[in-house]
Amino acid sequence: MEVLDLLEIESEVTLPKRYSTLSVKEMEVRVQEIKSKFGDRLFIPGHHYQKDEVIQFADARGDSLKLAQICSQMPDAEFIVFCGVHFMAETADMLTKPDQKVILPDLRAGCSMADMADIDQTEIGWEKMQEIWGDTILPLTYVNSTAAIKGFVGKHGGATVTSSNAKKMLQWAFTQKERILFLPDQHLGRNTAFDLGIPLDQMAIWAPLEGTFEYDGNFEDVKVILWKGHCSVHEKFNLKHIENLRKQEPETKVLVHPECTYEVVQASDFNGSTSFIIDTIKHAESGSRWAIGTEMNLVNRLADENPDKQIISLNPFMCPCLTMNRIDLPHLLWSLEKLEEGEVVNQIKVPEEVSEYAILALNRMLERS
Ligand code: 13P
Ligand code: SF4
Numbered sequence: 001m002e003v004l005d006l007l008e009i010e011s012e013v014t015l016p017k018r019y020s021t022l023s024v025k026e027m028e029v030r031v032q033e034i035k036s037k038f039g040d041r042l043f044i045p046g047h048h049y050q051k052d053e054v055i056q057f058a059d060a061r062g063d064s065l066k067l068a069q070i071c072s073q074m075p076d077a078e079f080i081v082f083c084g085v086h087f088m089a090e091t092a093d094m095l096t097k098p099d100q101k102v103i104l105p106d107l108r109a110g111c112s113m114a115d116m117a118d119i120d121q122t123e124i125g126w127e128k129m130q131e132i133w134g135d136t137i138l139p140l141t142y143v144n145s146t147a148a149i150k151g152f153v154g155k156h157g158g159a160t161v162t163s164s165n166a167k168k169m170l171q172w173a174f175t176q177k178e179r180i181l182f183l184p185d186q187h188l189g190r191n192t193a194f195d196l197g198i199p200l201d202q203m204a205i206w207a208p209l210e211g212t213f214e215y216d217g218n219f220e221d222v223k224v225i226l227w228k229g230h231c232s233v234h235e236k237f238n239l240k241h242i243e244n245l246r247k248q249e250p251e252t253k254v255l256v257h258p259e260c261t262y263e264v265v266q267a268s269d270f271n272g273s274t275s276f277i278i279d280t281i282k283h284a285e286s287g288s289r290w291a292i293g294t295e296m297n298l299v300n301r302l303a304d305e306n307p308d309k310q311i312i313s314l315n316p317f318m319c320p321c322l323t324m325n326r327i328d329l330p331h332l333l334w335s336l337e338k339l340e341e342g343e344v345v346n347q348i349k350v351p352e353e354v355s356e357y358a359i360l361a362l363n364r365m366l367e368r369s
Contacts, residue, residue: 014108014346015106015330016334020330022333024329027329027333030336031057031329031336032057040077041077042078042081042339043079044058044080045059045092049274050083051297051320051324052301053328053329057332063162063163063275064162065143065162065163065273066275067091068088068092068362068365068366071096072096078099079344080096080101081332081336082105083105083332085104085114086109087145091147094358095362101344101347102349103335103346105331105332106326107346109324109327113184113185113230113232116184122149125206125208125227126156126181136179138173138179138181139152140169140181140182140183141153141158141182142182142184142185142188142189143162147355148358149183150357150358153357153361154356154361154362159172159361159362159364159368160365161188161365162273163273164274165365165369166188166258178223179225180223186228186229187231187234187258189227191260202223203225204226233321234259234294236315236318237261237264237293237318241264241293241314242268253269253291254268254270254291255277255281255291256271257271257277260293268293277294277298282306286308290310291313292312296319297320297325
């Protein structure tokens with residue numbers, strides 16, 4: 001059987017055919033109707049990378065940090081229909097009250113970066129790191145990770161970070177231990193540590209698939225151990241894009257997310273989290289020109305919302321994040337119509353044995369943000 005056949009079977013199970021026959025207008029009207037009917041009982045958070053067709057219905061828009069903060073102070077909504085990816089919905093579940101139900105409209109909305117660190121690999125890697133460095137390492141994980149990884153980090157005294165607070169969290173981590181293990185995004189880890197003055201030759205890479213370190217210096221000098229993971233969307237920006245742009249449009253400023261590689265971040269004019277990117281564009285001079293290195297739905301939205309500035313993607317052939325795009329209008333409507341019928345579909349529930357320590361890791365971050 002072909003992979004495409006399997007996907008077809010999966011989508012039939014999750015989304016009835018009827019939704020492909022509805023017009024956009026019909027779907028929009030129904031979503032609005034259900035939202036009005038549920039009122040405060042329903043809350044829809046939406047990440048900035050979501051499609052316009054979905055984000056228009058979000059009760060709050062945010063980056064990962066803002067959405068986590070909103071969920072931790074969520075009013076009394078009974079149902080939280082999360083427009084984002086799986087790890088964000090897990091975080092929402094852990095930060096809301098036990099009787100609040102978190103729903104992800106399409107379970108295929110995962111994150112390839114989060115999938116690059118599983119708990120067994122982490123336990124194996126940790127054991128090797130303990131053999132080399134003993135009890136000198138504090139683990140930090142980007143929120144773009146599974147609840148199990150957050151639990152691992154929380155259990156070992158560490159915390160979660162987002163791209164908005166990575167610098168602050170790394171500074172805190174160094175007050176706790178001599179070394180940091182940074183999961184699962186090597187680029188955010190490297191860019192942030194470098195920003196704090198740690199030279200590249202004091203950063204080792206742990207390659208989980210090979211079970212080896214990529215490092216040729218003296219292990220005693222290592223300050224940061226970077227998990228060899230990456231975002232497949234942000235890795236698509238490269239130095240060539242910046243070089244070409246500098247030649248063709250020297251006055252255009254380059255603004256990138258720190259999930260991009262070290263080389264790209266170093267060659268850019270500015271780098272920062274999703275909210276930093278949005279704020280920078282919002283406050284930029286009218287008539288200014290920007291090439292942005294981040295997810296395409298957000299870049300397009302920034303261009304639409306700032307018609308007085310020229311905004312393009314740093315990579316002219318860029319695609320949106322495919323997993324973020326799994327959440328579309330038909331899936332949103334389907335999950336809401338199911339709720340209307342009294343059925344909760346695609347609920348995200350983190351088991352208590354995992355959430356206990358993961359919540360600790362999340363709270364250590366929220367207290368410092
Ligand atoms: P932030 O929202 O923390 O900037 O993260 C970007 C991202 O890749 C989310 O998946
Ligand atoms: Fe994951 Fe990258 Fe997509 Fe964010 S943009 S959800 S990190 S794959």
